[in-house]
Amino acid sequence: MIKERYSDHVYSDEMLYILGVSGTPACLLDVHHQTVTLNNVLKNELLLDESNLHMSRWLSLFQMLERGEIYRMIHHSSEWSEKELSVSVKTADITKRYYCKMLHLSNDNIAFIFSSQYKKPYLPVFKHKHKENYDQINPLPHGTVLHQTEVLATHPKAIRTSQVKERLVQASDYFPHGIAMLNRNWEIIYANTTMEKMVNLQISQYYRKKLWDLFPIDDYYDFFQHYLRAMETQETVNFIGEVYNPHILMGVTVVPSEQGITIIAQDVTSSTQQLRDLEEVRERFTLLSENIKEACWICYPQENRLLYISQAFNDIYGLDKEEVMKEPSLIFSLIDDEFLPEVHEAAKLMMEQNHEVEFSITTPAGDKKWVRMRGFPIKENGQTFVIGMDEDITKFKEMTELQEKSQQLSTITQMAAGVAHEIKNPLTAIKGFLQIGAANPDLRDSYHDIILDEVNRIESIVQDFMMLSKPKSSVQLETVNLESIITYVSRLLDPDSANKNIKLYHTCDPELSPFYSEPKRLKQILINLLSNAIDALGEKGEVQVEALLNANELVLSIIDNGHGLSDYELTKLGEPFYTTKEKGTGLGIMVTKKMIDDLDGKILYESTVGEGTRVTVRLPYKTEG
Structure with a gap:
């Protein structure tokens, strides 16, 4: 609130207050006492705990090169009335850029008015202090409260403060x-x-x-009602x-005093519409998130803080969402x-x-559940937020497990029939x-080799089955x-390939090392x-073995x-038991796939009739145990 006082110090404090109410960051430097007083806007902007600082502490907030320039201006303040400069101020771990307007008041006081780098105010430098120049800037009659005191205007101290008041009027005209x-x-x-x-009136x-x-009471009843309340309650x-002409929404702060009221207003049409749009989006988001089975959440990981979780969270985790909002580690x-x-x-x-993970939980009620968590980052104003969704996949896991068991049972049944057939x-x-041989002892020796071949065939089938039943836990890793x-x-x-006139080649990645x-x-x-x-080539052909590195993966190809x-x-x-070979058992590929699975690998077959086949095996490439 700006009103007449008879002390420059009190008047300057009121200037800080009126700037704070208008949302303008500012501070007042007392050069004689080496102290700086910040209004609440600047204090909050700089994330400080106190409003009164020693000048050395205040200067330490600026960058090194700027400190010297500001210090020089302060100690030569008698040579200027106004200054404007661009400064960088460190707040916590962030450096912010501001435009700064410096006004030299009386009693060795200097006012600093800050504005965002991106919203530079038009603050002209006044080179003359003559009354006629002032009248051009502010055409109001000299009877206004900023020009003379309405009560006891002839007080001798009024003359001493006139220069300060003139500068404050000049500054307020460009707020x-x-x-x-x-x-x-x-x-x-x-005004x-x-x-x-704003009101389109002189x-x-x-x-x-x-x-x-100027403003009919019937049209602006709400305004008058709030003004009256401020006057009566102080x-x-x-x-x-x-406001109807022009049609705008006005954010108003009414500051009462003994002499009347000060009205501070800003056009909030755009921001209010944005808030309404955001509120509409928020309502739609809430309606959606509260009516789906997945639990939606938004968190601020830098502070380990949850900003939002939907109602479905309670159903999945069995925890009260309000408690989780206060203590996210409960999850x-x-x-x-x-x-x-x-x-x-x-x-x-x-x-x-964008990433997802699946894990199992035990709820407070003792229920076992599987959860799939998906999340992705959103960056805004240099800060990272994570938006995610948790899904209860317990039934899906149970169904998958049931399908696997069903498939295993079907495979066992199929293999049992195959074993019976192959061994029979x-x-x-x-x-x-x-x-x-029993009926004709003389012929017994001639059938010996045939009988031995059939026994070897049975042994081969049994060995393949033993390999298929071998557990993965038997894998023992070592450097190879x-x-x-x-x-x-x-x-x-x-020997086998030479007999069939088949050539074997192999190439290895030069970057490949023992793993x-x-x-x-x-x-x-x-x-x-x-x-x-x-075997697929029959007679004459080529087989190529390639070993390549792809990130943390070994790619082995047989072509x-x-x-x-x-x-x-x-x-x-x-x-x-599916095979294209005349004497194959159909178990070789199954055994090969089982061994690759045991090594946490994958196998892929690609083939074109008349051209050949490529088998690709991908295995983890770890050079450290």
Whole structure:
């Protein structure tokens, strides 16, 4: 509130107050006492705990080069009346850029008025202090409360403070908010240019006119009601009112005093519409999030704080969402221990990219549940927020497990029938030849090799089954040299390939170094895949083995230029006892896939009839245990 006083110090404090009410950050420097007083707007803007600082502490907030310039201006303040400069102020860990207007008042006081770098106010430098120049800036008559005291105007101290008041009037005319003053008789005694622009009137022409002469009470009843309340209660009143010409929404702060009221106004049409739009979006978002089964949430990870969680959160976790809002760590107390490290890592990744993680929880009621959490980052004003959704996938997991068990049962049934069939054939042959040998002892030796072949076939089937039943826990990792293993397998199969006039080649990535795997399984995988490629070629051809690195993955490819496979044959690969070989059991591919799965790898078949087949195996590449 700006009103007449007879002390420069009190008047300056009131200037800080009126700037604070208008939302303008400002401070007052007392050069003699080396102290700085900040209004609440600047204090909050700079994230400070106190409003009164020693000048050295205040200067430390500015960048090093700017401190010297500001310090020089302060100690040469007698040489200037106004200054304008751009400064950087450090707040917590963030440096903000401001335009700063410096006004040299009396009693060694200097006012600093700050404005955002992006909203530079038009604050001209007044080079003359003569009365005629002042009248051009503010055309109001000199009877306004900012020009002379309405009570005891002849007090001798009024002359001493005239220069300060003149500068304050000049500054107020360029405030970003409209300012107007009424005395106790509802007469207009001051209005700055911003206020005149907002209401589209030259209010200065209505000096000492009643407010209702400009604004009819019937049209602006709400305004008059709030003004009257401020006068009667002597309390600051805030409200939003509607002005009709031009049609705008005005945010108004009414500051009462013994002499009348000070009205501070700003055009909030745009911001109010934005708030209404945001409120409409918020209502739609809330309506959506509160009526879906997934739990929606928004968090501010830098402060480990939840900003929003939907009602479905209670149903999934069995926790009261209000308690979780206060203590987000309650969520982690429900997550089963084996998944905690993975969830913590996923939370970090969600601050950088779209990510999801699945984990199991035990609710306070003792229920076991599976949850899928998805989240992605949103960056705004240099801050990162994470928006996510949690989904109860317990039924999905149970269904998947049931399908797997059903598939396993179907596979076991199919394999049992296959085993019976595959073993029955050699057993029938063995039985037949033994019966012939019993009836004709002289022929017994001639059937010996045939019987031994059939026994070996049975043994091969049994060994494949033993490999399929071997648990993954039996995997023992150790350092292996892939090129050595490929060379070993190639030499092992050289006799067979040479007999068929088939050439074996291999290439290894030069960046490939020893890594952790199980050599036995790795050798068997290569033997099976290379044997299949050699068998597929029949007579004459080439088989190429390639080993490449792709990030943290080893890509092993076996390529042949044989007859290739049809789409139908590709879909049947891996089924028990399905084979394209004359004497195959159909278990080799199953065994190979099982060993690759045990090593946490994947296998892919690509083939074109008449061109050949490519088998790609992807394995984890870890050089450290």
